[in-house]
Ligand code: HEM
Ligand code: SF4
């Protein structure tokens with residue numbers, strides 16, 4: 001593998017989520033929705049969703065690639081091919097996409113007729129707020145949603161349809177039981193993976209989807225998208241959505257306007273469990289395709305191999321040569337993503353077998369194992385029990401392995417043991433029974449490393465969790481403050497419909513907030529004084545510094 | 551040949567060409583965001599997956615037939631095959647493709663009318679487009695089936711009238727007389743066709759002008775530098791940011 005000569009170094013933003021800490025509160029989903037998809041046409045769109053596993057996920061059974069045909073497959077000759085077909089095939093079937101999720105696979109978005117609660121005439125019956133479809137405006141019956149099976153609700157009936165449960169049952173003959181004492185669960189928050197080898201991009205006939213050279217964020221050019229919808233089939237994570245109103249594809253933007261000024265994404269900023277980490281990694285773009293062609297079981301290692309050592313002088317030299325600013329290189333060195341994924345090797349990619357080289361990493365949860373132990377009457381935190389259980393409780397481990405390592409239970413076991421060792425070690429520290437170096441040695445780590453990892457996982461502060469270099473737009477930023485919104489006020493874009501129906505007028509740059517101003521305000525000690533920013537409080541930019549208006 | 555003939559067959563085609571080209575350029579420059587197929591597959595897939603391919607493939611055969619019939623002079627084909635053979639081939643292929651196109655669009659319109667969300671997402675603009683499009687197809691078939699005889703019963707070969715006129719347009723010496731000598735069926739078909747062309751830039755039909763053939767040649771992974779456009783605070787209404795609850799198509803335009 002390492003035979004290739006390194007000639008280029010690029011940066012990629014990434015995220016790590018520590019699943020043990022996710023309490024499934026959906027704050028991330030809600031704030032993300034408030035910020036980005038609280039619009040007509042995207043009612044059913046969740047750039048961030050939190051699914052309960054075992055469970056079907058969102059959209060339903062998206063992991064069943066036999067059906068949805070997302071991601072890449074390796075050809076007989078060892079190359080890569082889109083699972084949904086080659087370029088000719090795609091063009092020939094473009095008139096109606098052969099594989100395309102319908103609203104029913106997501107859910108029909110709805111609201112309630114709250115007005116009726118206050119306007120109903122006085123009578124004997126309580127007025128009710130009927131659910132109304134946001135698609136048709138008519139009364140509707142709610143039958144599914146983005147997290148219908150939340151916390152295993154109704155899972156005795158539906159969890160059997162989880163593609164991983166199904167696979168384990170059919171291929172490994174492992175039954176996942178849904179009775180309370182025998183079940184386990186955890187939450188899986190998902191955003192777009194901002195893949196290094198994105199199959200959404202490769203599927204786009206128009207070439208409207210691109211990866212930003214500076215930070216690797218994957219975006220859809222809204223002006224170039226023509227609504228062919230091949231990307232929706234192409235993305236195996238189904239994180240590409242169709243805006244049914246504008247007729248364009250949309251996806252998680254990694255909150256790029258915030259990232260550019262050094263603010264964390266909305267989902268990270270608001271995460272109640274503080275389980276998200278943001279940072280950049282340096283990688284070799286010319287090695288990506290080869291890595292994506294690795295054997296299924298080697299994909300995880302291949303993906304780690306793409307991450308370059310940010311202290312390696314050659315890497316630094318090449319990064320500088322490519323124009324990377326020094327603070328970016330420094331950020332890569334302090335990156336929690338690099339630390340958790342590559343240095344400590346506890347963060348794993350989601351479904352590496354899709355071969356898209358996803359860049360959102362997950363620290364698998366130990367809680368299913370602890371829970372099962374506790375339910376069976378053991379001390380779930382004791383080292384001996386825990387280590388034994390990771391080996392004997394096959395089911396949670398094989399389930400996690402299907403999610404994070406293409407079925408390789410060894411890797412998952414390794415990670416869980418590290419986490420277990422850390423827990424037990426720190427329990428010793430807290431209870432005053434001493435630092436047990438053997439625990440560290442048992443998982444191939446030093447006590448120091450174990451404590452370092454503990455600090456990063458348990459107490460890392462804001463600035464350590466989010467190491468985000470800015471986009472160096474100081475000059476542009478000044479322009480931004482100068483730019484007058486009136487420039488657009490009377491443009492044809494002002495109106496919903498131009499003279500020719502829905503489709504005329506000039507596009508306005510997408511923006512919902514002046515992010516640098518927001519950042520300054522958020523970090524300031526005094527109340528915001530800027531006139532221009534008054535009257536602009538929203539749920540997301542409210543900072544307690546602001547005078548409330550009412 | 552009278553003033554109306556000159557207006558219709560000598561001037562109108564150029565006006566339509568201007569509207570078409572000018573409209574496409576205008577829309578491309580000012581309304582990239584509105585340039586889309588506006589797919590409705592999210593709402594309904596089953597009928598669309600039959601109707602849309604049947605319609606589009608039928609249409610492409612029809613278009614190819616038009617190009618052959620209009621651009622290749624009769625004198626050339628006469629060297630290879632007889633008028634009878636030519637007519638037979640054109641007539642059968644044309645009718646099959648025409649019927650497929652028509653069936654396709656009938657199915658699409660049926661779907662549009664009967665599937666709630668699809669109907670709700672249909673604008674006035676769409677409706678006008680469907681009327682003109684269906685009219686063009688229907689009159690085209692009428693012309694093919696009955697247009698070879700004038701009301702007085704005289705044989706008229708469109709390749710000696712319509713085609714001659716059509717080619718003459720490109721050298722800017724419109725042969726108005728040739729067209730005026732055609733039958734009413736062809737005349738109506740052509741007028742409706744011109745209306746359709748004029749509508750293309752301003753309706754969803756623009757999608758046909760960005761056929762993504764470059765997909766066959768571009769690299770799979772696209773790197774692009776950050777845009778230099780600076781995000782601006784926008785207080786006005788921004789396209790794509792209408793509040794939840796706004797219907798897919800404004801009632802005004804429906
Ligand atoms: C040459 C390339 C063309 C391509 C690739 C293409 C592709 C498409 C696609 C993807 C849709 C969306 C279907 C959906 O999901 O709802 C569509 C719809 C449509 N196209 Fe085309 N098209 C082409 C040419 C044309 C032409 C030349 C016409 C007519 C003059 C046309 C008329 C229509 C109509 C009327 C619809 C709406 C169908 C409906 O939903 O009722 N297309 N086309
Ligand atoms: S996860 Fe994101 S970048 Fe990866 S294929 Fe899907 S939409 Fe594209």
Ligand code: SF4
Nearest residue numbers: 022025026028271273
């Ligand atoms: S906000 Fe954090 S804790 Fe809550 S669901 Fe999202 S990721 Fe989990």
